[in-house]
């Protein structure tokens with residue numbers, strides 16, 4: 001009976017499918033559709049607003065970095081945002097990176113240099129979980145690429161908190177209400193508020209601008225070569241147009257002596 005083994009799991013899955021999809025329940029858990037934002041980096045002719053990317057780094061370093069890693073990024077990568085190497089060296093020095101063990105087996109740290117990657121905030125996922133109500137803050141290196149809804153949803157999540165924390169006392173899961181999170185709750189406390197960072201360029205740091213800037217920064221981090229690729233694409237398109245015109249002229253010349 002080679003088929004008997006297969007029928008049972010299929011029937012079981014169908015059963016589970018029917019049982020677990022009462023429409024109302026599934027709908028209330030789905031994250032709300034994030035409003036579409038008008039990002040400078042959107043579309044084939046878009047480009048990153050590098051001042052916003054630099055301000056976004058300040059928000060990441062000042063706020064998000066205490067919980068989230070950005071381990072795919074090296075300090076030297078920030079040169080592409082318009083920082084000089086002296087500025088990058090100064091900025092790297094404000095971070096501590098792990099540097100082996102001391103004589104008693106404790107983790108040693110040293111100041112980061114431009115060749116280092118940004119250090120993760122917790123030594124292990126267990127430590128991250130213990131510090132964040134059982135949730136692990138994801139690494140943000142590729143978040144706008146991998147997060148369904150991309151930059152629009154990251155921005156919506158950061159600005160979409162409903163208010164107070166959800167209580168665990170009544171048997172709820174705890175965390176914070178946010179319609180853009182899965183299940184409309186997240187373990188991340190509202191990270192931004194007006195004046196959470198001081199911008200070097202003197203821009204007034206409102207919570208909304210901080211969210212916009214850090215999202216722009218994270219989109220740049222996820223795809224740092226997007227601008228040069230777009231420029232190359234436009235160049236190639238113009239070149240092909242030029243070549244096509246040239247070929248038409250050439251073809252007319254070559255065939256000009258042939259009567260129609």
Ligand code: HEC
Nearest residue numbers: 063064067132135136137138154181182186187188191214
């Ligand atoms: C106090 C720690 C903490 C800070 C500060 C923090 N986060 Fe989080 N973040 C978390 C935790 C914990 C989660 C996982 C939430 C969950 O799984 O419910 C998370 C999840 C996320 C997610 C994914 C959301 C999802 O639905 O999976 C994004 C995007 C994010 N954070 C961005 C940021 C940004 C940007 C900042 C800085 C402005 C920031 N976070 C600051 C703790 C933090």
